[in-house]
Amino acid sequence: MGVLGGMGPLAGATFAARLVQLTPVTADQAHIPVLLRNDPRIPDRSANRLSDGPSPLPAMIEGMQDLQRWGADCVVIPCNTAHLWFAQLRDSVSVPVLHIVDSVIQDLQRNGIHDGPVGVMGTPATIQLGLYQDALRAAGYEPLTDPDNVIRDLSMQSIAAVKSNQDALAFAPAAEAVGRLTDLGARAVILGCTELPLAIPPVRRNEFSVVISDSIDALARAVLDAFSRPASASQAAG
Numbered sequence: 001m002g003v004l005g006g007m008g009p010l011a012g013a014t015f016a017a018r019l020v021q022l023t024p025v026t027a028d029q030a031h032i033p034v035l036l037r038n039d040p041r042i043p044d045r046s047a048n049r050l051s052d053g054p055s056p057l058p059a060m061i062e063g064m065q066d067l068q069r070w071g072a073d074c075v076v077i078p079c080n081t082a083h084l085w086f087a088q089l090r091d092s093v094s095v096p097v098l099h100i101v102d103s104v105i106q107d108l109q110r111n112g113i114h115d116g117p118v119g120v121m122g123t124p125a126t127i128q129l130g131l132y133q134d135a136l137r138a139a140g141y142e143p144l145t146d147p148d149n150v151i152r153d154l155s156m157q158s159i160a161a162v163k164s165n166q167d168a169l170a171f172a173p174a175a176e177a178v179g180r181l182t183d184l185g186a187r188a189v190i191l192g193c194t195e196l197p198l199a200i201p202p203v204r205r206n207e208f209s210v211v212i213s214d215s216i217d218a219l220a221r222a223v224l225d226a227f228s229r230p231a232s233a234s235q236a237a238g
Contacts, residue, residue: 001032001072001073001074001076001223002034002037002068002073002074002075002095003034003036003037003038003067003075003077003078004037004060004063004064004067004076004077004082005036005038005078005079006038006039006041006063007040007042007045007077007078007079007081007082007194008040008079008162010162010165011078011079011194011195012036012038012078012079012194013036014194014198014216015078015194015220016036018216018217019032019034019220019223019224022217022220022221032223032224035071037063037067039059039063042056043055043056043059045082045085046081046124046125046126049081049084049125049129050124050125056085057085057088057089060077060082060089061088061089061092064089064097067093068093068095073095074095074098075095075096075098076097076098076222076223077089077097077100078100078194078219079100079194080122080131080192081122081125081131083099083100083101084125084129084131086099096226098219098222098226100219101131101132101135102222103215103218103219103222104192104213105135105136105139105141106222106225107213107214107221108190108211108213111188111213113141113188113211113213115141116141116142117141117142117144117184117185117186117187118143118144118186118187118189118190119143119144119145119151119178119184119188119210120143121155121174121177121178121189121191121192121196122155122192122193123155123159123193124156126192127145127146127152131192132190132192133145144181144184144186147184150180151181154174154176154177155173155174155177155193155196157169157173158177158195159195159199161173161199162195162196162199163195167198167199170198171199174191174196174199174200178200178208178212179208182208182209182210186210187211188210188213189210189211189212190213191212191213191214191216194216196215197214197217200212202217
Protein backbone atom coordinates (compact mmCIF):
# COMPACT_ATOMS: atom_id res chain seq x y z
CA MET A 1 0.00 0.00 0.00
CA GLY A 2 1.43 3.37 -1.02
CA VAL A 3 0.47 6.44 1.00
CA LEU A 4 1.05 9.92 -0.41
CA GLY A 5 1.36 11.85 2.86
CA GLY A 6 2.83 15.12 4.03
CA MET A 7 -0.43 17.06 3.57
CA GLY A 8 -0.12 17.58 6.52
CA PRO A 9 2.53 15.27 7.92
CA LEU A 10 0.58 14.35 11.06
CA ALA A 11 -2.45 13.36 8.98
CA GLY A 12 -0.30 11.05 6.84
CA ALA A 13 1.31 9.48 9.89
CA THR A 14 -2.06 9.10 11.61
CA PHE A 15 -3.51 7.39 8.55
CA ALA A 16 -0.71 4.84 8.62
CA ALA A 17 -1.29 4.25 12.34
CA ARG A 18 -5.07 3.95 11.98
CA LEU A 19 -4.67 1.45 9.15
CA VAL A 20 -2.67 -0.74 11.54
CA GLN A 21 -5.13 -0.23 14.40
CA LEU A 22 -8.18 -1.07 12.27
CA THR A 23 -6.68 -4.22 10.73
CA PRO A 24 -8.16 -7.38 12.32
CA VAL A 25 -5.05 -9.55 12.77
CA THR A 26 -3.35 -11.67 15.42
CA ALA A 27 0.25 -11.39 14.14
CA ASP A 28 2.54 -8.70 12.77
CA GLN A 29 2.99 -10.62 9.54
CA ALA A 30 -0.72 -10.38 8.66
CA HIS A 31 -0.68 -6.58 8.33
CA ILE A 32 -0.64 -4.81 4.97
CA PRO A 33 2.85 -3.65 3.99
CA VAL A 34 2.83 0.16 3.78
CA LEU A 35 5.06 2.69 2.04
CA LEU A 36 4.47 6.15 3.54
CA ARG A 37 5.94 9.08 1.60
CA ASN A 38 5.45 11.85 4.14
CA ASP A 39 7.06 14.87 2.44
CA PRO A 40 5.62 18.17 3.81
CA ARG A 41 7.29 20.32 1.13
CA ILE A 42 4.30 19.93 -1.22
CA PRO A 43 2.84 23.45 -1.73
CA ASP A 44 -0.42 24.31 0.03
CA ARG A 45 -3.43 23.00 -1.87
CA SER A 46 -5.98 25.61 -0.75
CA ALA A 47 -3.57 28.49 -1.39
CA ASN A 48 -3.18 27.34 -4.98
CA ARG A 49 -6.89 26.98 -5.69
CA LEU A 50 -8.08 30.09 -3.87
CA SER A 51 -5.13 32.52 -3.95
CA ASP A 52 -3.09 31.53 -7.03
CA GLY A 53 -0.29 30.10 -4.90
CA PRO A 54 2.28 27.67 -6.34
CA SER A 55 0.83 24.48 -7.78
CA PRO A 56 1.21 21.34 -5.67
CA LEU A 57 0.53 19.09 -8.66
CA PRO A 58 4.13 18.48 -9.85
CA ALA A 59 5.24 17.53 -6.32
CA MET A 60 2.20 15.30 -5.83
CA ILE A 61 2.78 13.54 -9.15
CA GLU A 62 6.43 13.01 -8.23
CA GLY A 63 5.29 11.42 -4.96
CA MET A 64 2.78 9.17 -6.72
CA GLN A 65 5.40 7.97 -9.16
CA ASP A 66 7.92 7.41 -6.36
CA LEU A 67 5.43 5.16 -4.59
CA GLN A 68 4.76 3.14 -7.73
CA ARG A 69 8.49 2.83 -8.43
CA TRP A 70 9.11 1.66 -4.87
CA GLY A 71 6.60 -1.16 -5.33
CA ALA A 72 3.16 0.10 -4.29
CA ASP A 73 0.33 -2.00 -5.72
CA CYS A 74 -2.29 0.61 -4.80
CA VAL A 75 -2.11 4.24 -3.61
CA VAL A 76 -4.15 6.42 -1.25
CA ILE A 77 -3.89 10.13 -0.53
CA PRO A 78 -4.92 11.03 3.05
CA CYS A 79 -5.56 14.67 2.15
CA ASN A 80 -9.05 15.69 1.10
CA THR A 81 -8.11 18.90 -0.71
CA ALA A 82 -5.52 17.04 -2.81
CA HIS A 83 -8.43 15.14 -4.36
CA LEU A 84 -9.30 18.29 -6.33
CA TRP A 85 -6.46 17.00 -8.57
CA PHE A 86 -7.57 13.36 -8.33
CA ALA A 87 -7.89 12.70 -12.07
CA GLN A 88 -4.37 13.94 -12.80
CA LEU A 89 -2.91 12.01 -9.87
CA ARG A 90 -4.74 8.80 -10.81
CA ASP A 91 -3.59 9.10 -14.40
CA SER A 92 0.05 9.66 -13.37
CA VAL A 93 0.41 6.03 -12.25
CA SER A 94 -0.67 2.64 -13.56
CA VAL A 95 -1.80 1.21 -10.21
CA PRO A 96 -5.25 1.73 -8.61
CA VAL A 97 -5.80 4.89 -6.56
CA LEU A 98 -8.61 4.86 -3.99
CA HIS A 99 -10.75 8.02 -3.65
CA ILE A 100 -11.31 9.48 -0.19
CA VAL A 101 -14.80 10.82 -0.99
CA ASP A 102 -15.97 7.43 -2.24
CA SER A 103 -14.56 5.95 0.96
CA VAL A 104 -16.54 8.40 3.12
CA ILE A 105 -19.78 7.64 1.27
CA GLN A 106 -19.16 3.94 1.90
CA ASP A 107 -18.56 4.80 5.56
CA LEU A 108 -21.88 6.67 5.79
CA GLN A 109 -23.65 3.63 4.36
CA ARG A 110 -21.78 1.35 6.77
CA ASN A 111 -23.16 3.48 9.59
CA GLY A 112 -26.74 3.25 8.33
CA ILE A 113 -26.91 6.73 6.74
CA HIS A 114 -28.19 6.14 3.21
CA ASP A 115 -29.84 9.48 2.43
CA GLY A 116 -30.91 12.79 3.93
CA PRO A 117 -28.93 15.82 5.07
CA VAL A 118 -25.23 15.33 5.77
CA GLY A 119 -22.93 18.08 7.08
CA VAL A 120 -19.52 18.64 5.53
CA MET A 121 -16.52 20.23 7.27
CA GLY A 122 -13.27 20.92 5.46
CA THR A 123 -10.86 23.45 4.05
CA PRO A 124 -12.24 26.48 2.16
CA ALA A 125 -11.05 25.01 -1.15
CA THR A 126 -12.69 21.64 -0.48
CA ILE A 127 -16.00 23.30 0.42
CA GLN A 128 -16.06 26.09 -2.17
CA LEU A 129 -15.10 23.80 -5.04
CA GLY A 130 -17.69 21.17 -4.13
CA LEU A 131 -15.44 18.15 -3.66
CA TYR A 132 -17.97 16.40 -1.41
CA GLN A 133 -21.21 18.07 -2.40
CA ASP A 134 -21.46 16.75 -5.96
CA ALA A 135 -20.63 13.18 -4.95
CA LEU A 136 -23.06 13.29 -2.02
CA ARG A 137 -25.90 14.50 -4.22
CA ALA A 138 -25.14 11.77 -6.77
CA ALA A 139 -25.37 9.21 -3.96
CA GLY A 140 -28.74 10.51 -2.75
CA TYR A 141 -27.68 12.80 0.11
CA GLU A 142 -28.37 16.47 0.79
CA PRO A 143 -25.03 18.15 1.60
CA LEU A 144 -25.06 20.85 4.25
CA THR A 145 -22.12 23.22 4.39
CA ASP A 146 -22.06 26.79 5.65
CA PRO A 147 -24.63 29.51 5.02
CA ASP A 148 -22.59 32.21 6.79
CA ASN A 149 -18.94 30.95 6.77
CA VAL A 150 -18.97 30.39 10.54
CA ILE A 151 -18.56 26.63 10.16
CA ARG A 152 -15.73 27.20 7.68
CA ASP A 153 -13.95 29.51 10.10
CA LEU A 154 -14.41 27.12 13.03
CA SER A 155 -13.09 24.24 10.92
CA MET A 156 -10.03 26.25 9.94
CA GLN A 157 -9.31 27.13 13.58
CA SER A 158 -9.19 23.42 14.38
CA ILE A 159 -7.15 22.55 11.30
CA ALA A 160 -4.62 25.29 12.10
CA ALA A 161 -4.33 24.09 15.71
CA VAL A 162 -3.60 20.50 14.60
CA LYS A 163 -1.08 21.63 11.99
CA SER A 164 0.77 23.63 14.66
CA ASN A 165 0.76 20.71 17.14
CA GLN A 166 -1.69 22.45 19.47
CA ASP A 167 -4.20 19.61 19.69
CA ALA A 168 -5.65 20.88 22.98
CA LEU A 169 -6.99 23.94 21.12
CA ALA A 170 -8.48 21.97 18.24
CA PHE A 171 -11.49 20.25 19.83
CA ALA A 172 -13.69 23.19 20.87
CA PRO A 173 -14.07 24.93 17.49
CA ALA A 174 -14.53 21.63 15.66
CA ALA A 175 -17.17 20.54 18.18
CA GLU A 176 -18.99 23.86 17.76
CA ALA A 177 -19.01 23.35 13.99
CA VAL A 178 -20.50 19.86 14.42
CA GLY A 179 -23.14 21.33 16.71
CA ARG A 180 -24.08 23.99 14.18
CA LEU A 181 -24.44 21.40 11.42
CA THR A 182 -26.54 19.26 13.74
CA ASP A 183 -28.80 22.27 14.37
CA LEU A 184 -29.19 22.63 10.58
CA GLY A 185 -30.58 19.07 10.50
CA ALA A 186 -27.55 16.95 9.63
CA ARG A 187 -27.95 13.21 10.25
CA ALA A 188 -24.18 12.81 10.02
CA VAL A 189 -21.16 15.10 9.81
CA ILE A 190 -18.17 14.41 7.58
CA LEU A 191 -14.75 15.39 8.92
CA GLY A 192 -13.66 16.27 5.39
CA CYS A 193 -10.13 17.40 6.16
CA THR A 194 -7.68 14.86 7.52
CA GLU A 195 -6.70 17.19 10.37
CA LEU A 196 -10.28 17.24 11.69
CA PRO A 197 -10.33 13.60 12.90
CA LEU A 198 -7.33 14.58 15.03
CA ALA A 199 -9.33 17.49 16.46
CA ILE A 200 -12.27 15.19 17.31
CA PRO A 201 -10.63 11.86 18.18
CA PRO A 202 -12.65 8.61 18.27
CA VAL A 203 -12.81 8.57 22.09
CA ARG A 204 -14.83 11.81 22.09
CA ARG A 205 -17.31 11.10 19.31
CA ASN A 206 -19.93 9.71 21.66
CA GLU A 207 -20.37 13.29 22.88
CA PHE A 208 -22.31 14.08 19.69
CA SER A 209 -25.84 13.14 18.69
CA VAL A 210 -24.98 12.54 15.03
CA VAL A 211 -22.82 10.04 13.18
CA ILE A 212 -19.28 11.34 12.71
CA SER A 213 -17.69 10.13 9.49
CA ASP A 214 -13.92 10.29 9.82
CA SER A 215 -12.21 10.60 6.42
CA ILE A 216 -8.98 9.03 7.75
CA ASP A 217 -10.72 5.94 9.10
CA ALA A 218 -13.01 5.74 6.07
CA LEU A 219 -10.00 5.64 3.75
CA ALA A 220 -8.26 3.06 5.94
CA ARG A 221 -11.35 0.83 5.83
CA ALA A 222 -11.48 1.21 2.05
CA VAL A 223 -7.89 -0.04 1.92
CA LEU A 224 -8.81 -3.05 4.04
CA ASP A 225 -11.76 -3.75 1.74
CA ALA A 226 -9.58 -3.45 -1.37
CA PHE A 227 -6.87 -5.73 -0.01
CA SER A 228 -9.39 -8.34 1.10
CA ARG A 229 -10.80 -8.71 -2.43
CA PRO A 230 -9.30 -10.88 -5.17
CA ALA A 231 -6.64 -9.13 -7.27
CA SER A 232 -8.97 -8.60 -10.23
CA ALA A 233 -11.53 -6.79 -8.07
CA SER A 234 -8.83 -4.69 -6.43
CA GLN A 235 -7.58 -3.57 -9.84
CA ALA A 236 -11.13 -2.48 -10.71
CA ALA A 237 -11.13 -0.17 -7.68
CA GLY A 238 -8.87 2.27 -9.50
